[in-house]
Amino acid sequence: MSDYTLQPIGDRHLTDIERIEQTVHIAPWSKTQLAPAQGCFDHHYALISQDDQIIGYFYARCIAGEAELLNLAVDRPFQGKGVAHQLLTLLKKTLVAAGAKTLWLEVRQSNYGARALYQKQGFELISHRAGYYSCPDGTTEDALVMRYQISSSHVL
Structure with missing residues (x-):
């Protein structure tokens, strides 16, 4: 995986990020939601690329x-190849530097791949949120709330 490059997200990346977002998420974020917030020091964004092609990204905040x-996404051809693992490792390091003690997330109950990744990364299931996610057919899906206790010794 040494041929992957990690870098901050900028406006020039939005078209590629939007393409990935549209193909991997059931209810994708809009281009406006994907645009990095200017002047927000509590928001953290990064992408991972290979040969100048964006293959994944994350969005987080720390307060x-x-x-x-x-949000975390990996382009379909690169799923299952350790890209999400690298993104989560970068995220944890970023959050240690930002002073975070706990990292929270919600994941669709049906997203078994993401759930397995988060559990492997040390996240624990805390609770369910009934009907949290909207589905294209008008129904809703439960979210699983997961937590990771950040310790600099675990991620550095």
Whole structure:
């Protein structure tokens, strides 16, 4: 995986990120939601690329020691190849530097791949949120709330 490059997200990346977002998420974020917030020091964004092709990214925020993973995606051809693992490792290092003690996330109950990744990364299931996610057919899906206790010795 040494041929992957990690870098901050900028406006020039939005078209590629939007393409990935549209293909991997059931309810994708809009281009406006994907645009990095200007001047927000509590928001953290990064992408991973290979040969100048964006293959994954994350969006998170950290306020008063509490962090939340808002969005993480890996382009379909690169799923299952350790890219999400690298993104989560980078995220944890970023959050240690930001002073976070806890990282929270919600994941669709049906997203078995993401759930397995998060469990392997040390996240624990805390609770369910009934009907949290909207589905294209008008129904809803439960979210699983997961937590990771950040320790600099675990991620550095």
